[in-house]
Amino acid sequence: MNENIKTASYDALVIGGGIAGGETALNLANNGFKVLLVEKDLSIGGKMILLSKVFPSLDCAACITTPKVSEISRHPLITIFTASEIVRIIRGPNGAFKANLVKKPRFVIVEDCTGCQLCEEACPVSVPDQYQMGLVGRKAAYIPFSIASPRVAAIDIENCTLCGACERACPTKCIDFTQEPVEYAIDIKTVIIATGFNLFDPIKIPRYGYGRFKNVVTSMQMERLLAPTRPFPTILRPGDGKMPDKLAYVLCTGSRDASVGNPICSQICCMYSIKQAQLLMGALPMADVTIYYINIRSFGKGFEEFYEQAKGMGINFIKGKIGEISENPKGNLVLRYEDINEGIVKESEHDMVVLSVGILPNQEASGLFQKKELTLDLYKFVDQPDILVSPSLTSIEGVFVAGTAAGPMDIPDSILSAGAASSEAIGYLNRIQ
Amino acid sequence: MNNNIGVYICHCGGNISDYVDVEKVKQAIATEEGVTLAKTTIFACADSNQKEMVEDIRQQHLNGVVVASCSPKLHQITFRAVTERAGLNKYNYVHANIREQVSWAHSDNKPGATEKAIHIVKAAIAKVRYAKSLDPIIIQSQKAVAIIGAGIAGMKAAIQLANMGCPVYLIEREYFVGGRVAQWDSLSTSSETGKQIITRLYQELIKHNTITLFTGAEISSYSGSIGDFHLKVNIKPRYINQQCNEGGLQKAIDVCPVILPDEFNFNITNRKAIYHNFPSEYPQLPVVDMVHCNRCGECLKICGAIDLDQKDELLDIHVGSILMATGFDPYTPIDGEFGYNQINNVITLPQFQRLINLNEKKLIFNEKEIRHIAYIYCVGSRQPEGENKYCSRYCCTTTIHIANVTRRKFKEINNYHFTRGVRTYGKQETLYRESLANGDVFLQSYEDDLPVVTSEDGKTIVKINDILTMKKSMEIEADLVVLVTGMVPRAENSIGALFKLPKGRDKFFNEIHMKLRPVETVIDGITISGACQGPKNVTEAINSALSAATKSFSYVSKGELELEPIIARIEKDACTWCGACANVCPYDAIRIENDGQKEYAVINNAVCKGCGMCLPVCPTDAIDLTAYSNSEIESMIDALAQD
Structure with a gap:
């Protein structure tokens, strides 16, 4: 055995540090079990920590x-x-699992970093900020985002020029370019998969112009524009920095669409779009917001009332799937669609378009398991062989699934699913002990 | 008096600072008496700020802490924990709400909002000066959980609690377990029927000797509080001792002359006064419906196991937590709603589900073979006029699934769906695609122009102005009209009233916070799960049942609980026992005591919630509330009333 491989043992391995994984880890730990939570990103908190407010209560997601x-x-x-x-x-x-994992170098000594951001100021390299969905830039030496956990710097080694400016600026001398990946071999008794979802990339629908027309953004970009930790103090369209006053939402972008390989409904887009529209009415009181939809699916507790509230606020709802988006010389977007209510093809001009992108499976967990396969369902989410009676069970005994790794769901459902997964995992741990 | 006070004013991203000038608030309060540290912070609740607070408290030996941020409902616990981690007793923390009560309420008046925030923070500082260290009240917690309702949620929660090593009393009002799921046959996403699922759960349930199942049982009263609930359970007898010789009971059922609508089949068939719902039902012992039995004695002649003189049993049970899993009722349309109860081939979705199960080969209703079926969606849900504004969540998917099943099971079926926009969310979308591929016809009505069902010359006609075909008026002659009825809260809800469980706008039981505390109620120790909380499908009900089981377990697992020490205290010497306090106490926490010399009031510390109702009614001012003493309240009022 390689001597450089570190070892440790835990009761449970939770893969994914988003809201489902975090909730699962907390439930297990509060019941006395030792948990290892593994997150591929630089911060835990998953997608939820980056959101603005959450429906239907309009709680601030960060709070x-x-x-x-x-x-x-x-x-x-x-x-x-x-x-x-x-x-x-x-x-x-013996039925227990052994997990091999790699901790990638951050090139920062986490214990010593105070998050003072002097390295950020010193770094001369600017690249698009992935946590602000590319709306603004960040440095190659950077703190991922202001409420990240851990809130410490990291060096983006792929874009770093090794100029050494950050090293010179750091008051605690915590930047360390000699760090190497560290391998671990961990003993665990149970695994909970909480790897979440990926967002649909609308570049796959060229007729919507994403990537070509600057004022066409994704709903996740709009989340960032609306969030308390937003890149700009107000809502600006990316093309020219103008405050938009006629916005459009294109629902079912990449969902309910077999032509892009995703025939199922993403379950959250109607509601987050209605929520964003309500927040936009607050942020831009003079703006018109129109939501183009196939069906509005406001099915959860308080959702239908939230939809009615949006209509009452003056948000326009038009039944019709957008066929094509084109750009005019002003940078505005022309949307071509069939107005189902009137049965005619129409065009309408908006100065900013938000594509309500859907949920796609994150298939990363599928290849991890040796000997016995972790089965995926038809849509490549983690399969739930006993979905009605024990929704957290997977094809492997002792391996459970929580949150959107099993399929589209909203935050309350993810939290309940995490509650169920941790509950089943506790039962399993009690049984094998 | 605390005189080394730290004050943190939160931006809450922009939630507060967009409307309140937090720097101005900081300056205004920094010079208040006792304040030695004043800071603003972008997110007070963020980990980095929490760490900073711990360091401040330790290094500067703060003896009082105020955070001005959101509602205490959200983060009072968070910041109390911070002070505790720093080694300061958590009751030296006071929370000031300048978000819900200031920035959100006064977003139209920024200077006014800032002014109000200053006053609220000053009042919190005034209070924290008087704050004292307190110790929590430790009470014993009975390691057992009562689950109300043995439907799928209650059964699953019971099994889970038993797996965790917790004794369970599973209390079911009906004589049989399984709730609504036992009534469904084909379920989408599963090859198992509802009955098979219930059978599987029942077999698992009875393996656990720590689960005690009561059927025909209702809770007649309760007392106590978290950790220490005493329930009186009234158990009705089955009037049958045990299975007698083969077929004896069946013969008894056969000879029973009383014929009643069978509620299990939603009244589309009849049953006798001795009955079971279906042959493989659990417990596998029929029951005599004593309300309708006419005591003719015919059954007694045939079967010796029947004993009509059995009496109710009254049991006391003692538990630390109660888990509610009381389920839902299907909406019952009012007479004439889409022809219901007026046109004889208009039935509800649950009735239709029973009908397709009871029929083989040919689908017959009212002696007529059914070919053309019209489904009218959102009956009792999303009502433009009525009270039920919510969407019932499960019905679009269930209807489409049942329509697909009907088409597979019977020949030459034509399905016509009169929808309000189909909501087959998530993977359920594929069922909708399947039905479209089958050739089902989908129409959609306007929200203010619903379909109309009429009866003309013995024909039942459904008319709609259809959105999907440019407002075309369409008519379909239907052999059967199925009203897709949604979920409503249980009509018989005395159990909710007994525990004083709060309800939401939709009249279902309400959780404390959909995301932070999704299965807890404001009554400490009582959790909710399944469809009593709002419409859910089976998977969703199970997820909430498992979450609630874990939460209830956390109340009882350690054998003791820490409770808030913020409670009323009675000064015995000043008390003259007039009883006014006991009359207003909403928790029955005050009782009379006599030490031989005088009568006086005594507070039950485990039951008192510190609500303060008893204070103003006391004529001799003998009651004080810990942490809300007169001096504290008066100093807060002074701070608020300052210019």
Whole structure:
């Protein structure tokens, strides 16, 4: 065995540090189990920590996520590995699992970094900021985002020019370019998959012009524009920095669309679009907001009332799927669609278009398991062989699934699914002990 | 008096600072008596700020802390924990709400909002000066959970709690377990029927000797509070002792002359006064419906197991937590709603589900073979006029699934769906695609122009102005009209009233917070799960049941609980026992005591919630509330009333 491989043992391995993984880890730890939470990104909190407000209560997403994240990160029974990836998981003869994983170098000594951001100021390299969905830039030496956990710097080594400016600026001398990946071999008894989802990339629908027309943005970009930790103090369209006054939402972008390989409904887009529209009415009181839809699916607790409220606020709802978007010389967008109510093809001009992109499966967990396969369903989400009675069970005994790794769902459903997964995992741990 | 006070004023991203000038607030309060540290922070709740607070408290030996941020409902616990981590007793923390009560309420008046925020923070500082260290009240917690309702959610929660090593009382009002799921046959996403699923759960349930199942049982009263609930359970007898010789009970059922509508089949068939719902039902012992039995004695002649003289049993059970899983009722249309109860081939979706199960080969209703079926969606849900504004969530998918099943099971079926926009969310979308491929016809009505069902010359006609075909007026002659009825809260809801469980706008039981505390209620120790909380499909009900089981377990697992020490206290010498406090107490926490010399009031510390109702009614001012003493309240009022 390679001597450089570090070893440790835990009761449970939770893969993914988003809201579902975090909730699962907390439930397990609060019941006395030792948990390793592995997150591939630089911060835990997943997609939720980046959102603006959440429907239908309009709670600020950060206000719900950050205290949870704080609780997870200081729990004595939870160990967090960020910027880490699982290589493989093998079940041993005794039924327990061994997981091999790699902690990638951050090139910053986490314990010593105070998050002072002097390295950011010193760094001469600017690249698009992935946490602001490319709306603004960031440096190659950077803190991922202001409410990240851990809130410490990282060096983006792919874009770094190794100029050494950050090293010279750092008051605690915590930048360390000699860091190397560290391999771990971990013993665990149970695994919970909470790897979340990917967003549909609208570049796959060229007729909507995303990537070509600057004022066509995704709903996740709009989340950032509306969030408390937003890049600009107000809503600006990317093409020319103008405040938009006629916005359009294109629902079902990449969902309910077999032509892009995703025939299912993403379950959240109607509601987050209605929510964003309500927030836009607050941020831009003079703006017109129109939502183009096939069906409005406001099915959860308080959702239909939220939809009615949006109509009452003056948000326009037009039944019709957008066929094509073109750009005029003013940078405005012309949307071509069939108005189902009137049965005619129409065109309408908007100065900013938001594509309500859908949920796609994150298939990363599928290849991890050796010996016995982790089965995926038809749509490549983690299969739930006993979906009605034990929704957290997977094709492998002792491996559970939580949140959107199993299929599209909203935040309340993800949290309940995490509650179910941790509950089943506790039952399993009690049984094998 | 605390005189080394730290004050943190939160931007809440922009939620507060967009409307309140937080720097101005900081300057205005920094010079208040006792304040030695004043800071603003972008997110007070963020981990980095929490760490900074811990360091400040330790290094500067703060003895009082105020955070001015959101509602205390959201983060009072968070910041109390911060002070505790820093080694300061958490009751030296006071929360000031300048978001819900200031920035959100006064977004149209920024200077006024800032002024109000200053006053609210000053009042919190005034209070924290008087704050004292308090110890939590420790109470014993009975390691057992009562689950109300043995439908799919209650059964699953019971099994889960038993797996965690917790004794469970599973209390079912009906004589049989399985709730609504036992009534469904084909379920989407599963090859198992509802009955098979219930059978599987029942077999698992009875393996656990820590689960006690009561059927025909209702809770007649309760007392106590979290950790220490005492329930009186009234158990009605089945009037049958045990299975007698083969077929004896069946013969008894056969000879029973009383014929009643069978509620299990939603009244589309009849049953006797001795009955079971279906042959493989659990518990596998029929029951005598004593309300309708005419005591003719015919059954007694045939079957010796029947004993009409059995009596109700009254049991006391003692539990630390209660898990509600009382489910839903299908909406019952009012007479004439889309022809219901007036046109004889108009039925509800649950009735239709029973009908397709009871029929083989040919689909017959009212002695007529059914070919053309019209489904009218959103009956009792999303009502433009009525009270039910919510969407019932499960019905679009269920209807489309049932329409697909009907087409597979019977010949030459034509399905016509009169929708309000199809909501087959998530993977359920594929069922909709399947039905479209089958050739089902989907129409959509306007929200203010619903379909109309009429009966003309013995024909039942459904008319619609259809959105999908440019407002065309369409008519379909239907052999059967199925009203897609949604979920409503249980009509018989005395159990909710008994526990004083709060309800939402939709009249279902309400959780504390959909995302932070989704299965807890404001009554400490009582959790909710399944469709009693709002419409859910089976998977969703199970997820909430498992979450609630874990939460209820956390109340009882350690054998003791820490409770808030903020409660009323009675000064015995000043009390003259007039009883006014006991009369207004909403928690029955005050009782009379006599030490031989005088009568006086005593507070039950485990039950008192510190609501303060008893204080103003006391004529001798003998009651004080911990952490809300007169001096604290008066100093807060002074701070608020300052110019």
